[in-house]
Structures are given as C-alpha cells and as structure tokens.
Amino acid sequence: AQANIGVIGLAVMGxxxxxxxxxxxxxxxxxxxxxxxxxxxxxxxxxxxxFVASKTYAEFAASLSTxxxxxxxxxAGKGTDAVIDELLGVFEPGDIIVDxxxxxxxxxIRREKAVRETGINFVGAGISGGEEGALLGPSIMPGGSxxxxxxxxxxxxxxxxxxxxxxxxxxxxxxGAGHFVKMxxxxxxxxxxxxxxxxxxxxxxxTGKTPTEISxxxxxxxxxxxxxxxxxxxxxxxxxxxxxxxxxxxxxxxDQAGSKGTGVWTxxxxxxxxxxxxxxxxxxxxxxxxxxxxxxxAAASLPGPSSxxxxxxxxxxxxxxxxxxxxxxxxxxxGFDAIVAGAxxxxxxxxxxxxxxxxxxxxxxxxxxxxxxxxAYAENPGLVALVTAPFFVDVMTKTQDxxxxxxxxxxxxxxxxxxxxxxxxxxxGLRADRLPAALVQGQxxxxxxxxxxxxxKEGTFHTLWSGDRTEIESVGSSH
Ligand code: 6PG
Numbered sequence: 001a002q003a004n005i006g007v008i009g010l011a012v013m014g015x016x017x018x019x020x021x022x023x024x025x026x027x028x029x030x031x032x033x034x035x036x037x038x039x040x041x042x043x044x045x046x047x048x049x050x051f052v053a054s055k056t057y058a059e060f061a062a063s064l065s066t067x068x069x070x071x072x073x074x075x076a077g078k079g080t081d082a083v084i085d086e087l088l089g090v091f092e093p094g095d096i097i098v099d100x101x102x103x104x105x106x107x108x109i110r111r112e113k114a115v116r117e118t119g120i121n122f123v124g125a126g127i128s129g130g131e132e133g134a135l136l137g138p139s140i141m142p143g144g145s146x147x148x149x150x151x152x153x154x155x156x157x158x159x160x161x162x163x164x165x166x167x168x169x170x171x172x173x174x175x176g177a178g179h180f181v182k183m184x185x186x187x188x189x190x191x192x193x194x195x196x197x198x199x200x201x202x203x204x205x206x207t208g209k210t211p212t213e214i215s216x217x218x219x220x221x222x223x224x225x226x227x228x229x230x231x232x233x234x235x236x237x238x239x240x241x242x243x244x245x246x247x248x249x250x251x252x253x254x255d256q257a258g259s260k261g262t263g264v265w266t267x268x269x270x271x272x273x274x275x276x277x278x279x280x281x282x283x284x285x286x287x288x289x290x291x292x293x294x295x296x297x298a299a300a301s302l303p304g305p306s307s308x309x310x311x312x313x314x315x316x317x318x319x320x321x322x323x324x325x326x327x328x329x330x331x332x333x334x335g336f337d338a339i340v341a342g343a344x345x346x347x348x349x350x351x352x353x354x355x356x357x358x359x360x361x362x363x364x365x366x367x368x369x370x371x372x373x374x375x376a377y378a379e380n381p382g383l384v385a386l387v388t389a390p391f392f393v394d395v396m397t398k399t400q401d402x403x404x405x406x407x408x409x410x411x412x413x414x415x416x417x418x419x420x421x422x423x424x425x426x427x428x429g430l431r432a433d434r435l436p437a438a439l440v441q442g443q444x445x446x447x448x449x450x451x452x453x454x455x456x457k458e459g460t461f462h463t464l465w466s467g468d469r470t471e472i473e474s475v476g477s478s479h
Contacts, residue, residue: 003052003063005155006030006070008083010038014073016134017100017127017159018042022049024158030070032060061090067151068095071125076101084111084122093119096148100127102262105176105183105269108143109346112175121148124175126182128363129161137161139363140169141185141355143178161362164371168358173348180269180342181355184335187266187280189230189364190259191331194283194419196234199324202406205415206320207313211248215239221321226328228367257287266338273341278426279331282418304414311409322402323420329395330423332373333386353377385430396427 004026007018010033019042022029030052033039039053054060061068068091072083080099087097097120099108108124115122123144127134140156142149149171160169172178196218203214215238222231240249263284270277289296336352343350356373359365376389383389387396407424410417429435444450446465451474454461462474 002065003028003030004065004069006032006060006064006068008032008060008070008072008087009034009074010042011073011075012131013100013127013134014071015042016131017071017073017138018051019046019049020135020137020159021155022046022051027155027158028052030054030060030063032057057086057090061087066092066095068092069098069151069155070096071098071100073100076103076107080107081111084115088115088118088120091120094121094147096121096123096144096151098123098125098142098144098148098152099179100125102126102182102186102260103179104265105180108176108179112144116145121145123148123152124179125156126172126178126185128182128185128365130364133161133362137168137362139185139358139361139366141172141178141181141358142169143172143175143180145174146171160358161366163357163361163366166357168361168363170351170354170358172355173343173350176346177343177348177350180346180348181339181350183262183265183269184338184342185359185363185365186262187270187277187338188331188335190263190266190283190287191279191335191419192228192230192328192365194286195279195324195327195331195423196230197286198417198420199320200234200238202320202410202415202417203317206308206316206409206413209313211238211250217317225369226321226325226367228369229364230367256291256293258291259284259287263287269342270334270338273338273345275334275338275341276426277334277338278422279327279334279419282422286416286418305412308413309409316409319402319406322399323406326396326399326403326427327420327423329369329387329392330426331419333392334426336373336386351377352383353381387427387430400427 005021007014007029010018010031018029018031021027028050031039031042032054036055043051043053052063054063070087072080074080074083080101080103084097091097097115103124112122112124121144123142126141127138129138137160140160142152142156153171156169157167160167172181200214203209203217215235218231218235218238222235238250242249242252245252263280267277267281267284339350339352339355353374356370356377360370372391373386376386376391377383380389386392403424407417407421410420441452445452445462449462451460451462460474461471463469463471
C-alpha cells in the first residue's frame with residue numbers, strides 16, 4: 001500500500017481533485033477510472049503528480065494504506081451505487097468511501113445507512129467551486145460519521161480553499177448533512193445568479209447601456225459590499241465579444257437556461273419542510289420559463305405597458321445595486337432558514353456560522369458579506385431569521401426604498417424581475433403586523449370546517465357558516 005487517498009472517476013472534477021490532492025505535501029494518490037484510457041491520459045499529462053494507478057478495484061484497494069479512503073467523483077445517480085458496490089467488495093470495516101458528487105441528500109442518507117451495516121464509513125461530501133476550485137481549492141461540505149472525519153478531516157483541509165487563514169471545510173453533520181448543505185448552496189447560487197441577471201436586464205433595458213458598459217458597472221460593484229465571485233464572473237461574461245459575429249457574446253447565447261437539478265431539489269425539499277425559499281423558487285421557475293420557446297413565441301404579441309418609466313441613469317443604477325443587495329440578503333436568509341429546518345427534521349447539529357465561513361472561499365457563492373452572516377450567528381446562535389440580525393437590519397434600512405422603486409418601476413415598464421419582486425414581497429410579508437392569512441383561515445373554515453384559532457383566547461373554533469353563524473369551540477385540533 002502506497003497511497004493515503006484514492007480518487008475514482010477521472011472526468012474533469014475527479015482529475016482536478018486528484019491533482020490537487022497529489023500536489024499537497026504528504027499525499028500519494030491512488031487513481032482509478034472505469035476505462036483505463038482516462039487514467040493513462042492523466043498519468044501522461046501530469047508526470048509531476050504522485051499517482052498510483054490501478055486497472056481493477058482489487059488493485060486499487062491494495063494500493064491504499066488503511067484505513068482506506070476513496071473519493072468517488074462520478075456522475076451522481078446509478079453510477080455512484082455501482083461504484084459503491086464494487087468498493088464494498090474490496091474494502092474492509094473502518095475504511096472510508098466518500099461521494100464527492102452532487103448527490104441528492106436523501107440518497108446519501110440511504111447509502112450511508114446501507115454501507116454502515118458493513119462497518120465501512122460512507123461520507124457524502126458536497127464539493128463546490130467548479131473545475132478551477134477542484135484544482136486549486138474548493139469549498140467542501142462533508143457529512144458522515146465522526147470516525148470518518150478523524151481520517152478525512154486533515155486530507156480535506158489540505159486541499160480546500162483557504163479564506164482568511166481558515167480552510168473552507170468543516171464536518172457539517174452526520175449522514176446526508178453535507179449534501180443537504182451543498183444542495184442549499186446551489187439553491188442560493190441559483191437565486192444569486194438570477195438576481196444578478198435581473199440587475200443586468202434592468203440596466204440594459206432601463207438605460208440602454210451596452211453589455212461592455214454594464215460589465216464596467218459590475219466591476220465597480222465588485223469593489224464594494226457586493227464583492228463576490230458571481231459578480232466578478234458576470235463582468236467577464238458581459239465583456240466577452242463573439243469572434244464570429246463581432247457582437248457581445250451574451251447577445252448570441254440562446255436565452256434558455258438549463259439546469260442539472262440541484263435548484264429543483266432545494267425547492268422541493270423546502271416545500272416539504274414548509275420553508276418559503278421564494279427567491280430560489282423564482283430563480284428555478286425563471287429558468288423553466290426561459291426554456292419554453294413555443295409559449296414564449298405565442299405570447300410575444302401580448303400587450304405590454306404603453307410607456308417606460310424614465311429617470312436619471314446614475315441614480316437608477318445605484319437603486320438597482322441596492323435592490324440587488326437587499327434581495328441577496330433575503331436569498332441567503334431563506335437558504336439558512338432551510339438549513340435550520342433540515343437540521344431539525346433530520347437530527348443534524350449544523351453550525352450555521354461555520355457554514356457561512358466555509359462558503360467564504362472556493363465555492364460559487366463566495367462573497368464578502370458571508371463574514372457578516374458568521375458574525376450574526378456568533379452573536380446570536382438562536383437567530384430566528386438572518387435578516388433580523390442587526391447588521392442586516394441596517395442593510396434593509398439602507399436599501400428598502402431603492403428596492404421598492406426598482407420593483408415598482410420594473411412592473412410599470414414591463415421588465416420581469418421575479419426574484420427581486422418576490423424577495424420584496426417576502427420581506428414585507430415577514431415584517432407585516434397582520435397578514436391576510438386570517439382571511440384564508442376564515443375561508444377554510446367556511447367551506448371545509450377546517451377551524452381556526454383566535455388571538456384572544458386558547459382553543460380551536462368553528463363558525464356555523466351554514467347554520468346560525470354562531471361560533472362553537474371545536475374539540476380536536478385544527479387542521
Ligand atoms: C458548484 C456548482 C456546481 C454546478 C452545479 C450547478 O458549487 O461548484 O454549484 O455544483 O455548477 O451543478 O448546475 P446547474 O446550474 O446545471 O444546475
């Protein structure tokens with residue numbers, strides 16, 4: 001046995017992680033791929049890396065020191081189960097199998113339970129940062145047992161991104177906790193991307209500025225409180241010109257956004273948990289709407305507003321920046337609500353502040369203001385809504401007027417801003433003194449005798465709507 005860590009699946013993420021591992025002091029990396037050709041390519045292209053290549057699972061296991069640790073980087077789904085089955089045949093109790101793909105956390109819970117019966121550890125680890133992150137330092141969100149973390153922790157710390165001196169990895173919680181948090185990360189990523197896209201669209205349609213000019217605006221924004229990876233790459237994408245047409249690349253890319261499913265999972269899970277993640281949901285729906293060409297074509301002649309709201313470009317752009325900031329805070333606040341609810345539902349002890357910390361570097365949603373989230377949870381670990389932490393109250397105070405101007409102006413001008421608008425509606429709903437949910441309860445009681453509670457006394461009540469309309473106290477709980 002010569003290697004202390006193995007990687008299975010040598011597509012770009014797997015290869016880059018293997019190279020990252022091999023580049024760190026003290027690591028020797030076993031590598032395996034279903035077709036040996038990919039292994040050979042990796043060996044040939046990176047003679048500098050200390051790889052131990054294998055052609056079979058048995059050789060792979062024999063090349064690893066114990067406890068054996070293998071990182072699976074194959075396409076999430078059935079492929080993962082097949083690799084796990086192979087490893088179970090050649091690994092021993094105490095060994096560790098890590099799934100680094102974007103697995104659905106409930107699959108991870110199922111797999112962990114099954115693998116644990118054999119005495120082998122199974123860890124679902126979310127890995128964010130794309131190809132570059134994998135090579136240079138990703139943000140890593142591992143779940144799994146405490147026992148596995150003893151071996152795995154130092155290895156993952158050695159390859160993770162570093163933010164303010166700290167590695168962007170923490171033991172998130174047991175079994176599926178890591179993949180759950182990675183799923184929420186991706187949900188926030190969807191919201192963040194959609195919000196930035198709406199900001200771009202508002203400025204483009206609202207001021208007529210070119211993508212290059214808007215790129216400069218994003219570059220400027222990236223120097224302030226919105227500083228983040230996604231703002232940075234947005235500026236790059238907008239600056240890119242298409243070689244064949246000479247037009248901005250963004251104008252020749254088909255405007256139909258795809259997805260691989262993690263955003264949908266976030267929303268489905270949040271629906272089950274009863275957590276409004278409206279910003280994320282709108283981002284998912286915006287991608288769905290974009291990908292309906294027949295409907296869009298049929299609807300293209302529907303009437304729009306007769307005039308656009310006009311105003312001063314500079315103050316409008318500043319309003320959009322503030323609206324983006326406010327909506328972004330809401331997206332993170334909703335994402336953290338989902339983490340809290342998931343942790344409660346699945347029995348995970350997730351440190352919210354630690355999650356914000358490991359998202360400061362390496363991952364797609366890395367951003368300057370994540371430090372503020374860590375601070376908010378450090379000040380008050382029982383914070384019931386992130387947006388109510390003092391720092392974020394200040395942000396809302398500073399941004400809300402601009403946010404309202406942007407959303408109402410967009411509505412009047414016919415520019416769709418689903419994520420901006422729904423985030424504002426969520427914010428106003430959350431802070432409302434009274435909600436019309438009282439009326440909804442009345443309606444439910446009217447047609448279905450679903451009962452209601454009162455603000456002035458304990459108990460459950462029903463009005464005899466089809467009788468004399470007196471109120472009776474209902475036995476049994478409201479439903
Ligand atoms: C990351 C990314 C990564 C990937 C997602 C998004 O954190 O590195 O989230 O996991 O880009 O799969 O994919 P879709 O937009 O295709 O759903």
